[in-house]
Amino acid sequence: MGGKINQISYIKAVLRANTVEALSAGVTSYIPAIFMFVQNIIFLMIWVFFFNYADNLNGWTLREMMVLTAIVCMAFGLTSFLCGGGYILNQIIDRGELDKYLCRPGSVLISAVFSNCRVQGTGDILTGLCLMCYVAQFDVVEWFFLLSSLLAAAILFISLIIIVQSIGFWRTNSAALSESLFEFIIILSSMPQHGFPMLAKVIIFTVVPVGFMSLLPVKIFTEQNLILLVPLYGVAFLFAFIARSVFYKGLQKYTGGNSIG
Numbered sequence: 001m002g003g004k005i006n007q008i009s010y011i012k013a014v015l016r017a018n019t020v021e022a023l024s025a026g027v028t029s030y031i032p033a034i035f036m037f038v039q040n041i042i043f044l045m046i047w048v049f050f051f052n053y054a055d056n057l058n059g060w061t062l063r064e065m066m067v068l069t070a071i072v073c074m075a076f077g078l079t080s081f082l083c084g085g086g087y088i089l090n091q092i093i094d095r096g097e098l099d100k101y102l103c104r105p106g107s108v109l110i111s112a113v114f115s116n117c118r119v120q121g122t123g124d125i126l127t128g129l130c131l132m133c134y135v136a137q138f139d140v141v142e143w144f145f146l147l148s149s150l151l152a153a154a155i156l157f158i159s160l161i162i163i164v165q166s167i168g169f170w171r172t173n174s175a176a177l178s179e180s181l182f183e184f185i186i187i188l189s190s191m192p193q194h195g196f197p198m199l200a201k202v203i204i205f206t207v208v209p210v211g212f213m214s215l216l217p218v219k220i221f222t223e224q225n226l227i228l229l230v231p232l233y234g235v236a237f238l239f240a241f242i243a244r245s246v247f248y249k250g251l252q253k254y255t256g257g258n259s260i261g
Contacts, residue, residue, distance in 0.1 A: 010106055011114055015082060018117035029119050036123030044069055058195040063135060064218050065192060070131035071217045072189050075153040077124030083158050084116035089165035090178040098254060109247050145224055149217035155236040156213050159243040160185055169250025189214045209235055
């Protein structure tokens with residue numbers, strides 16, 4: 001029990017230090033975040049123009065699309081800002097920088113994941129927050145379903161990132177591959193998946209479970225369905241366990257430096 005408390009205290013201390021460092025980095029460090037926010041708004045405006053000419057897309061309106069974008073942006077932004085080390089885990093492994101976390105008490109995975117803060121994530125956080133305020137406004141019930149879905153989506157998001165970044169344990173110089181897989185996850189999760197054929201839906205709810213990060217949260221929000229939160233969190237914690245298992249399985253092959261045995 002004491003170990004868990006110490007680990008939580010460690011996470012709090014690291015998050016506090018990362019946040020202070022990010023806030024003191026200067027205005028120029030937020031330029032990527034500003035561009036990210038503008039990019040997200042441009043992406044959303046495409047859908048605004050689309051729904052000006054079409055009443056719906058297989059039953060979805062602009063409101064559902066805004067909920068999907070809000071969840072994905074917030075999940076990505078929060079995990080990027082708070083767990084930035086997970087997004088560069090492959091590079092940490094390849095450069096042998098994982099050594100310093102092996103010497104620390106507690107979880108190596110947690111130490112590595114929370115070791116970095118990506119300031120550009122604030123652009124996605126701002127996008128998601130603006131959209132949430134627009135679609136939920138002052139409805140407490142809608143905010144509850146939004147935030148409940150967001151937490152599960154964020155857990156699933158960082159779990160998938162850890163899995164694809166852990167490729168570095170088995171293949172050197174594979175940062176580009178991990179980045180490509182990450183971008184594939186982002187693109188797929190940002191699409192209106194309800195119109196996918198059945199085979200594609202099976203894939204996005206099993207092999208690449210992005211449906212649980214976007215499609216299911218939209219359904220939970222629009223239907224205000226408490227029961228659907230059970231499979232959502234079940235899958236989120238399942239993939240968190242898989243991510244942890246994959247990382248520590250790979251850690252057994254880690255020999256330090258640039259040598260992966």
